[in-house]
Amino acid sequence: MKSIIADKDGAVPEGGVQETASRWALLGLALSMLLPFLGVSSANVALPTLIEVFSASFGQVQWVVLSYLLTITIVIVNAGRLGDLLGHKRVLLGGIMLFTAASILCSVAPTLPVLIAARALQGLGGAVLMALTVALVRDAVPEERTGSAMGLLGSMSAIGTALGPSLGGLLIAGPGWRGIFLVMVPLGILAFLLVRRYLPEDASREAAKRKAFDLWGTLFLGLTLAAYALALTAGGEDFDRVRPILILMSLICGGLFLLVEARASAPLIRLAAFRDVELSAGLMMTALVSTVMMATLIVGPFYLSRGLGLEEMMVGAVMSVGPGVSVLCGVPAGRVVDRLGASATVMIGLVVMAAGVVALIVLPPIGGVAGYIAAIALLAPGYQLFQAANNTSVMAGVPQERRGVVSGLLSLSRNLGFITGASVMGALFTFASARAGISASGPEVATIGMKVAFIAAAGLIAMAIILSIGSRVLSKLDWRSGPPDDATRRDR
Incomplete structure (x- = not known):
């Protein structure tokens, strides 16, 4: 980026000032992206400690993680819509303040219920x-630098995911589990100051404020997502008995949500927006790709420990390769988007991911740990290319007053993919391993389960490639029939 250099009269060129403000604003957004992912990954490592500290069962302490994830999933679209109504910058600043205050509350929580409630606020x-x-x-x-910025945000999410376990372990060994939450406070304060000082005000805030908030749509969407997420994430005999009821409730509330949105004068989500094939395909591809990436996090540790016989420390080291590669590839992936365009880069990313998934099926049984690392090192750059390009593509045609809700839908698609991947791909691995266990030994059982899970993952990537090709073809056909009018843009 350009540096600020005063001219001969001592004045600072306007372009240099804008460039510096842009740099600091992007840093504020990068920290804002880092914090929620750090909040996910760092708390996981504290669960064994929390069992001892609060004399609780695993089923009880897992709500320290679940309350955070469920809250994010349930309200993320509403958070984006609130930004559209009240101003994106204003709501982001409020979110940073809430996250930071909740982190303080987590760090001083005297009981497990208080900690769980504080984690919900943090979520x-x-x-x-x-x-x-x-x-x-x-x-x-x-x-012209949107792709690079999206790549940086992708790197920050990967840094949060990769840094959380190691940072959490160090803090637990040092100041204790409360330090896991307290360390987020100075990061939150810095993000708040940077966003407040350098991010420009919303141009369309006054117009957006006059629109109504869709209360019924918000209620039914929240119930739909809560029931679905609980059905797939919560464990224990109590939830096993009510799981079918939760799935049915999710379907019913989802139907009511669609009915309400079709009749609302100011809907939370404009159903007409899904006529845009690029938007719909982008959201569906995000969910499919996220399901595949979660499969690596769920199936990978079991295969490495049971199939390859690695000890826990080595499993952790190998599992850190993917996030580590993602950190390094985020910004370069964004630059590829700026150079080649979003559509082409989406396809490149999906093809690289497909090669990585096939490598996960073929290489580990042949090359052991080295084969697994090589496959993951191929899959991770493909994911970063896809993520930077797809985010750029989805957000490119969205008007200012709808960016929040569309961005929320993009994040929701990713989260639902993660939840589905953790449940479905994990269950597929377990089922395939159990069937193989009838006639195979321990390492062979894990290998068969891993292959079946990633064959399914390859099918999901193939579906994403078909969606990408289909959306490009349909978009060209739509364009030939005439450019979109202003009403269509507003619907999106």
Whole structure:
């Protein structure tokens, strides 16, 4: 980026000032993206400690993680819509404040119920951060650098995922489990100051404020997502008995949500927006790809320990390769988007991911740990290419007053993919391993389960490639029939 250099009269060129402000604004957004992912990954490592500290069962302490994830999933679209109504910058600042205050509350929680409640509040703030950072990229940087900015945000999410376990372990060994939450406070304060000082104000805030908030749509969407997420994530005999009821409730509430949105004068989600094939395909591809990436996090540790016989420390080291590669590839992936365009880069990313999934099926049984690492090192750059390009593509045609809700939908698609991947792909691995266990030994059982899971993952990537090709073809056909009018743009 350009540096600020005063001219001969001592004045600072306007371009240099804008460039510096853009840099600091992007740093504020990057920290805003880091915090919620750090909140997910760092708390996981504290669960064994929390069992001892609060004399609780695993089923009880897992709600420290579940309350955070469920809150994010349930409210993320509403957080984006709130940004559309009240101003993206204003709501983001409120989200950072809430996340930071909730982190303090987590660090001083005297009992497990208080900690779980504080984590839900932290998840509420995290939903705002996830929804609005992507929505604000186009306000922070020039259009020609949007891809690079999206790549940076992808790197920050990967850093949060990779850094959380190691940082959490160090803090637990040092100041204790409370330090896991307290360390987020100075990061939150810095993000708040940078966003407040350097991010420009919303141009369309006054117009957006006059629109109504869709209360019934918000209620039914929240119930739909809560029931679905609980059905797939919560464990234990109690939830096993009510799981079918939760799935049925999700379907019923989802139907009521669609009915309400079709009749609402100011709907939370404009159903007409899904006529845009690029938007619909982008959201569906995000869910499919996220399901595949979660499969690596769920199936990978079991295969490495049971199939390859690695000890826990080595499993952790190998599992850190994927996030580590993602961190390094995020910004270069964004630059590829700026150079080649979003549509072409989406396809490149999906093809690289397909090669990585096939490599996961073929290489580990042949090359052991080295084969697994090589496959993951191929899959991770493909994911970063896809993520930077797809985010750029989805947000490119969205008007200012709808960026928050569309960004929220993008984050929701990713989260639902993660939840589905954790449940379905994990169950598929377990089922295939159990069937193989009838006639195979321990390592062979894990290998068969891994192959079946990633064959399914390859099918999901193939579906994403078909969606990408189909959306490009249909978009060209739509364009030949005439450019979209203003009403269509507003619907999106």
